[in-house]
Amino acid sequence: MSVEQPSLPLNGVAPRAADRYRSDHLLLAGMIESGSRVLDVGCGDGDLLQLLETRGIDGRGIELSREGVNRCVAKGLAVVQGDADTDLANYPDDAFDYVILSQTLQATRQPKTVLEHLLRIGRRAVVSFPNFGHWKMRVQLLIGGHMPRTDNLPATWYDTPNIHFCTIKDFVQLCDEINVKMERAVALNLYGRPLRFNAPWWFWNMFGEQGVFLLSRGEEGR
Amino acid sequence: MVKVQSVSSPVQAEYRAQEADHPTSQVATFGSDHPLPLDCGIDLAPFQIAYQTYGELNTAKSNAILICHALTGDQHVANHHPVTGKPGWWVTLVGPGKPLDTSKYFIICSNVIGGCMGSTGPASINPATGKVWGLDFPVITIPDMVRAQAMLIDRLGIDTLFSVVGGSMGGMQVLQWCVAYPERVFSALPIACSTRHSAQNIAFHELGRQAVMADPDWREGRYVEQGTHPHRGLGVARMAAHITYLSDAALHRKFGRRMQDRELPTFSFDADFQVESYLRHQGSSFVERFDANSYLYLTRAMDYFDVAADHNGVLAAAFRDTHTRFCVVSFTSDWLFPTSESRATVHALNAGGARVSFAEIETDRGHDAFLLDVPEFFDIARAFLESAGKTRGLADAGQ
Numbered sequence: 001m002s003v004e005q006p007s008l009p010l011n012g013v014a015p016r017a018a019d020r021y022r023s024d025h026l027l028l029a030g031m032i033e034s035g036s037r038v039l040d041v042g043c044g045d046g047d048l049l050q051l052l053e054t055r056g057i058d059g060r061g062i063e064l065s066r067e068g069v070n071r072c073v074a075k076g077l078a079v080v081q082g083d084a085d086t087d088l089a090n091y092p093d094d095a096f097d098y099v100i101l102s103q104t105l106q107a108t109r110q111p112k113t114v115l116e117h118l119l120r121i122g123r124r125a126v127v128s129f130p131n132f133g134h135w136k137m138r139v140q141l142l143i144g145g146h147m148p149r150t151d152n153l154p155a156t157w158y159d160t161p162n163i164h165f166c167t168i169k170d171f172v173q174l175c176d177e178i179n180v181k182m183e184r185a186v187a188l189n190l191y192g193r194p195l196r197f198n199a200p201w202w203f204w205n206m207f208g209e210q211g212v213f214l215l216s217r218g219e220e221g222r
Numbered sequence: 223m224v225k226v227q228s229v230s231s232p233v234q235a236e237y238r239a240q241e242a243d244h245p246t247s248q249v250a251t252f253g254s255d256h257p258l259p260l261d262c263g264i265d266l267a268p269f270q271i272a273y274q275t276y277g278e279l280n281t282a283k284s285n286a287i288l289i290c291h292a293l294t295g296d297q298h299v300a301n302h303h304p305v306t307g308k309p310g311w312w313v314t315l316v317g318p319g320k321p322l323d324t325s326k327y328f329i330i331c332s333n334v335i336g337g338c339m340g341s342t343g344p345a346s347i348n349p350a351t352g353k354v355w356g357l358d359f360p361v362i363t364i365p366d367m368v369r370a371q372a373m374l375i376d377r378l379g380i381d382t383l384f385s386v387v388g389g390s391m392g393g394m395q396v397l398q399w400c401v402a403y404p405e406r407v408f409s410a411l412p413i414a415c416s417t418r419h420s421a422q423n424i425a426f427h428e429l430g431r432q433a434v435m436a437d438p439d440w441r442e443g444r445y446v447e448q449g450t451h452p453h454r455g456l457g458v459a460r461m462a463a464h465i466t467y468l469s470d471a472a473l474h475r476k477f478g479r480r481m482q483d484r485e486l487p488t489f490s491f492d493a494d495f496q497v498e499s500y501l502r503h504q505g506s507s508f509v510e511r512f513d514a515n516s517y518l519y520l521t522r523a524m525d526y527f528d529v530a531a532d533h534n535g536v537l538a539a540a541f542r543d544t545h546t547r548f549c550v551v552s553f554t555s556d557w558l559f560p561t562s563e564s565r566a567t568v569h570a571l572n573a574g575g576a577r578v579s580f581a582e583i584e585t586d587r588g589h590d591a592f593l594l595d596v597p598e599f600f601d602i603a604r605a606f607l608e609s610a611g612k613t614r615g616l617a618d619a620g621q
Binding site (some may be wrong): 058060066069070072073074075076077078079080081082087090091092095 | 547550565568569572573575577578579580582583584598601602604605606608609610612
């Protein structure tokens with residue numbers, strides 16, 4: 001598996017303009033070749049799609065919340081109201097070059113099925129998710145004895161939409177299990193900056209606040 | 223029998239008859255050399271299309287928007303109606319600075335074939351007999367309406383429409399445009415509609431038609447020659463249909479159980495409740511401007527509409543490889559064309575690889591919401607057209 005450190009800010013986005021975008025979005029956008037067709041599953045307010053469109057990428061989105069969809073459409077983005085758990089099945093095979101699942105995996109009911117759909121619909125998938133193995137999470141559970149809450153995941157256990165948390169280690173295992181190839185993997189720290197690329201997995205799993213993965217279909221018949 | 227308050231006056235009947243053949247609109251006439259081939263197998267010729275335009279066509283002819291009207295609408299989108307004197311039916315959306323900006327776009331709306339406001343329909347004079355067509359008029363379909371519109375667009379010298387926009391039956395025409403002439407539609411805004419009419423909707427239409435035909439004044443469709451008009455039947459049809467355009471919540475908010483100009487029930491069948499009075503008014507004002515036979519034909523056209531049926535039952539096949547940009551809009555409280563119908567359209571468009579946006583607008587105003595002042599809907603329509611306009615290079619066009 002090749003692991004490399006992405007260059008930030010992103011090529012093609014002026015440093016000043018780059019301030020407008022979230023660092024994990026810049027990282028995600030850097031994994032996608034310009035001119036490709038992209039589906040962003042759980043696109044929220046469409047910030048990532050807007051960034052992709054500035055890079056000449058034909059982007060489409062699915063968003064669960066009606067407010068999010070309407071804000072996207074009002075920005076001129078091609079976004080439909082839909083549910084990753086139920087609506088991905090309606091998309092044909094190979095419809096997109098990339099399918100993005102940004103900070104959404106942990107909110108799906110069937111993460112494994114969703115992941116399989118991503119790589120059926122798209123030739124590649126880009127998945128980012130909060131790492132539940134981060135040391136702050138571990139400390140809160142171990143010492144505090146309560147479900148962890150962080151700046152990026154402020155919801156309490158009883159009102160969180162996030163029902164399927166996983167660690168970077170868990171995710172890597174799942175990819176292995178369903179024969180998904182990891183083309184690139186990056187762990188971001190609390191400030192959205194990539195961790196040292198040659199760090200071992202346990203280090204990422206402990207100090208990565210989120211994981212970002214570029215995936216492709218594994219070898220046939222393995 | 224429900225009493226409809228005001229009876230269609232002879233003056234209004236005269237207006238209606240005049241508008242059917244000599245409308246207060248521009249008219250495109252097509253002679254025997256340009257027949258309209260209908261789905262029923264008949265070539266309709268000669269025929270005419272009445273239409274209104276707003277704004278200016280740019281030199282590249284790239285800023286034309288076709289608006290398709292709904293069942294009881296007409297071409298008078300943004301001007302005063304020649305029969306009722308009321309403002310156009312979509313002045314909320316169409317005009318200078320509005321989402322469908324007449325200072326930017328060239329906007330066309332034509333009366334559908336089968337209508338009664340100047341395009342050839344059952345209320346027009348049949349040139350073969352010199353009498354009103356009535357039920358001799360061939361049954362028309364949504365594809366027939368769109369075919370006629372395409373002939374009008376040809377006549378106007380426009381190759382590709384920048385957008386086709388419409389709600390309800392108008393939305394069906396928008397979808398049909400995208401299926402029949404995908405290369406001629408740059409963007410499409412189908413609102414509160416479906417690719418097929420549901421069994422429940424066919425049932426409501428049948429109720430309306432039976433009400434018209436049960437009126438003794440209908441005279442087997444020959445009421446014009448016999449000097450009558452089935453205003454009671456058509457009024458009841460409109461009342462029933464109007465309920466389907468609203469929602470339980472909207473009716474409750476607007477009327478509740480409030481009484482009409484009285485405090486106690488009269489223990490009669492007068493319009494004690496405000497909602498009754500409102501419905502009777504809807505019925506009676508409708509019959510003044512609409513032809514009863516035309517209502518039969520247009521409801522029938524909607525009933526027959528089923529895009530998938532024309533594509534071996536596979537809806538996605540109808541939109542395969544389309545380059546049109548779509549924005550599908552539905553309303554939460556619309557139970558005539560519920561969101562599930564729009565979602566099915568969106569799934570098919572996605573499966574066909576189309577660039578599609580889909581927004582469901584929250585409102586309690588039911589199907590009629592597409593005609594009303596719903597700012598969230600306007601923002602979406604405006605942004606969708608602006609974004610499509612940028613891609614089309616419309617930034618400076620027509621200004």
